[in-house]
Amino acid sequence: MAGRPSLRVVIVGGGTSGWMAAAALARLLPGRCSLHLIESEAIGVIGVGEATLPHIRGFVERLGIREADFMAWTRGTFKLGIEFRDWGKIGDSYVHPFGTFGRGKGDVDFHHYWTRLRRAGVAVPPLEHFSYACMLARGNRFDLPATDPDKLASTYGYAYQFDALLFAPYLRRIAEGLGARRTEGKVVEVLRDGASGNITAVRLEDGQAIQGDLFIDCSGFRSLLLGEALAEPFEDWNHWLPADRAVAMPCRTETAVTPYTSAIAMPAGWRWRIPLQHRTGNGYVYASAFTTDEDAARALTGAVEGAPLADPRPLRFRAGRRRRSWAHNCVAIGLASGFLEPLESTSIYLVQQAITALIELFPDSAKCAIERDEFNRLIDMEYDRIRDFLILHYHATTRTDTDFWNYVRTMTVPDSLAEKIELFRRAGRVVKYREGVFLDASWIAVYIGQGIEPEGYDPRADLPDATMLTRSMQALHGEIAATVAQVPEHLHYIDRYCAMAAAA
């Protein structure tokens, strides 16, 4: 727009965060900023095959991307939730669905009625049998949700599982098409203004200095600008989330291409399984205090379902976040701002939230204290809530088979989480948020799935006649099973909708 200052935005680091930020800013703020992304091919990209949350669909849509095209390009599959195996105890399995339990209507949540019948000794099926999304997932089926809110098939959302190494180039094409500039090179020096402390430029290996008004740090764990140059302190959550390493290794898919990600508990952490169209991503997230790198690599190699397609690749990290994600004129997005293990597929979600907040709060100049404070308030809230949710998975266990599980089972958890657990344990109550990534059904899935069964329930669940209630629950159970049986198989749906191009 005429007369409005255009900010020079410098993004340090490509990869998923960098190119997501570049594509979104280029698309949604044309004329407000010029974009210059610096990345080095010599620095590896972390992307290890990504599982996402349903929010990603809004991001893809806002960029004007056609879903089928994007999924074919990134060899993506659909995702209805996450399966957790061996968490509450060895042998357990539950699905955290992107959907509700029961019909998802009414004043009193479905699980209160379910709890009532269980406690009265009625043989009701497991809770997940009353979730359409869970049953679709268990049946390896997929279809797009119905739009009619009265239909069972409207009670879920979905996300994608895709190859992150293909996602960044896909976004790069979009961003460059919209005018973003890319420079190949390594940042060797960060130049700052003596008076304000703001970053003025970054110098590359070849000597050129790239000047900017706003710097976006997408440099990954290194946190080159925010962490190193601006020395923003790191708030360490390692004592609650002790996993600090991972080893990743893709393999050939030998079992089903499931419409869900799996998180399988391991002796010193957990293992992900993310099925894509052409292969399955695997990785073992573990705590180095409880196992060795060699043992972890061996455990992963021994656990994967098919022939390895690469050597095991090690990663190191630390759970926590920078005290502020935005300091001076530098906004960190992605791993440069903090890290939470991918147990609930929140990495890309956090990137997306940061980008959305940055766009909405996009400053007119490098003077941006108000925008910065609000940005940090929003991002902190996201991190803190996800943190509690992740800790719950470790803490709600009866496992005593390794030192790792003994530690997480008995550790002191944040008060905010201890209170949430106690409220659920007493009467099945979930602390309500109006906003935030994981709402009621997510918490209920994990509580019940990991054996925190409520001792009581909402007194109003006692109102319906027991026989009628049992009968209507049986009817719902039957209806879900019958409806799910009509839905196409996941792979068939993909073949029709978004099959990847034959391997080149």
Add this chain to the structure above:
Amino acid sequence: MSAPRRVVVVGGGVTGWSTAAALKRRVPLLDVTILPLAPPAEALADRIATTLPSIFGFHDDLGLGLDDTVLRTGSAYRLGTLFRDWVQGQPDYVHAYARHGEGMGSAPFHQLWIRAALAGTAPPFDTFSAAAAMARAGRFVLPNGDGPFGAHGVGLTLDLPRYTAMLVAFARHVGVRSQEGALAGVERDAVGSIAAVVLGDGTRLTADLYADCSGPAALLHGLLDAPREDWRGWLRCDRLVLEDLVPPPADLPVLEQVTATARGWQWTGAMQRGAVYREAEGNARGGAIAFDAGASIEPWRHNVVAIGDAAVTIEPLEWSNLHLAHSAIDRLIAMLPAGAPHPLERAEYNRQALAEARRVRDFVLLHYVTARRDEPFWRDMAEMPLPDSLAHTLRLFRARGRLPFYEEETFDRDSWLAVLLGQGVLPRHLDPLVDSVPPAEAARAMAAFQTAIAQAIHPLPTPAGFRAAQARHLYERA
């Protein structure tokens, strides 16, 4: 002790009867007894006739329809409030409970409006609210269909005696027991909980849970030394003069008219008129009700839940008094302990209640701190330090036209915008998302929107006409 089953409600105004009726109707296994003490003059939730749209949700949960709650009680529909003279030199504005305009692409409507306003070309913000325009035109419909009148919020101005009588009949019908008598004393047990409420004739009422709906004196809750948050440093009005309109105006106005005065404000509605002000030293007016703005930090303490003015006292600007009582009732029902009550459950209840009350306080205070008038009272108001949450809201809005998100918010984004933009608070910078919409294109869409509203209003009935048609329909069905 096991799950609470016996409840005693103390207080016989709208708050007490609403509490008793809702508890018994929605959780029939409770044993509910009410001690219907006449509500004191200071109990604003019992005395202010004007209510917010949330009252319809409260009625729905009880299974009460429009026939019972509106037509048979002679209550009047309302669409919002008209504010006059809050900002010198600015036209009056309407805060209706409805959406303003339509966003374009990813640009929210209010940002497009702000851009036009900064360029000096925007008609008043409330002309983009179909409900506000309908109210100004003296027309009324309940929300229906998909058009401009599909989703506006409607409140009620209650005929309090008739409405209370309806609640009493309903409460008795669903099984609330009423115990007449005077409160003579309260017995406490060893831990400080209430053991019994003792009446004048020596009758003892015992319960697992006591709902204190006795007004600001908080006859039960007040004995428990619950800490209270004092808001008088911010909300400086401390007197209310209240008068019933007898008979009420025949044309059933759908807007309260709220006019700022030298030391507060005064209003006229469909059933009442009144004035709220800060008492000048040595200049007491007779017949005024004194009140102290503030909220209990622990409205649920031991086995007593304070509801209405016993929990929170706030001036009636924006009519939140009964709303906060309804909200407390809903929260209590949603959080009724399933077993022996636990401190954590109370703490969670109190956290939510206080967060909600504070944001209502912020919204009421917003009117004062963004007002611009010359009198010393108003100049002081404009300069005082604000609660952090309101300071943050204003700072962000003034910078960016953006409203921060808070949990437990009563008034939605459109309500905040109606007051902020109605009082002429314009941000310095725009949301960059408006760049995608050329100003001329936005102006055309805005003009078309106004035309559509005007056309849609034209055939609508007056409030009295609407009510007459509704009453005929009811009569024909009967």
